[in-house]
Amino acid sequence: MTRTAAVHNVPFDLGRIDRLTARFAEWAADTFSTGGFPQREMSALRKAGLLAVTLPGQPLDLRARHTPALLHLLQRIGEGNLSVGRIYEGHVNALHLISQYATPRQQERWFADARDGHLFGVWNTQMHDGVSMRMTAPQTVTLNGSKSFCSGSVHVTRPLITGVRYDADGNDRGWQMAVVPLDKHRPAVDESFWDTAGMRNSVSFKLDFTGIQLSDDDLLGGPGDYSRQPSFSGGAIRFAAVQLGGAAAILQATRDHLQKTGRTDNAHQRTRVGQMAIALRSGELWLRHAGQITDDPAADPSLIIHTANMTRTAVADQCSTILQLAEKSLGAAGFLHPHPFARLRADLGMYLRQPAPDAVLEAVGQHLLHDHATE
């Protein structure tokens, strides 16, 4: 699609990504109605080399400052299928955390796993029965408790999970990351947790890790590293890119519908499509700006966080605008399965739910009122 190719300098074959997006969109109705993990789509990503594309020396090498291109890729995958975008974003996030906090030996091991096709993910969210990690023998860590919203579920064979780390004396050492070799363990899976209208294919079940024993070499970084800034807040631009992909698919579905039903000459429909196109482009410009700030070695960490906070808020607003305009344009027909919009609105409506939106917007105001006058 030349639209975004013109916007980003993407150092890999854009045509290939376009073909993948088109294939995911083609499969999406079937994938949605069948439910479950999007096996075909994830195999296609694996086959296209995209599970390894951010590793050292690869086209989107995380150290080489390719954030705008990565955001473009995430948007296009989200456009094809939002659940696939969600799962893939978790994979990229985990590799990003590994590149920041793993020892060289751990990096070698986990990067080789990614090259071999292991799927990674980041499972941080939990309920009252969250995870603890206790040293129960020399070099042995025993897990207790559950994670909720585990996107990809047990198909993610290398999930990065977080939990409270306790030392051998039972002292709370803080919030710790660990990478669990899930091909070697069988956590209890609660599928009933994910009884949702949208994003069913992200299979974001609740998993109970109680009793699983890890080596201390499976621990990643130290306590507190997971929430270290600016990466923690700054990373929100990645899920925003996936969300905007869903909005792009909704614009496309609206166009298709109006063309098929001969409703393109109506001034209201034209106006709404115009508004949707502007909202989509605005979101893309926010992402491009955020990608550039993230990659700027001279950018102050507070600016990276502030920009990410503004970007995720703006993109969520643009997505909501596009959703509402599409609802008006399509009317009831769009809500009836198998109309693509019926699926897309359920998925995007759910995926727009991300942590602490009010606090993030408040932080934007706080930044301007108390810290920086003009940014």
Ligand SMILES: Cc1cc2nc3c(=O)[nH]c(=O)nc-3n(C[C@H](O)[C@H](O)[C@H](O)COP(=O)(O)OP(=O)(O)OC[C@H]3O[C@@H](n4cnc5c(N)ncnc54)[C@H](O)[C@@H]3O)c2cc1C
């Ligand atoms: C499809 C999908 C996949 C996901 N996959 C993963 C995954 O793989 N790994 C993972 O770790 N997580 C995952 N999550 C969880 C996600 O990161 C969020 O934690 C989750 O979506 C919370 O959204 P929420 O709207 O309930 O947020 P909340 O933060 O609970 O916000 C809901 C509302 O409450 C307000 N609010 C928040 N805090 C307070 C407060 N203290 N007092 C008063 N009001 C408050 C907010 O501003 C908002 O208005 C996934 C979520 C979705 C939807």
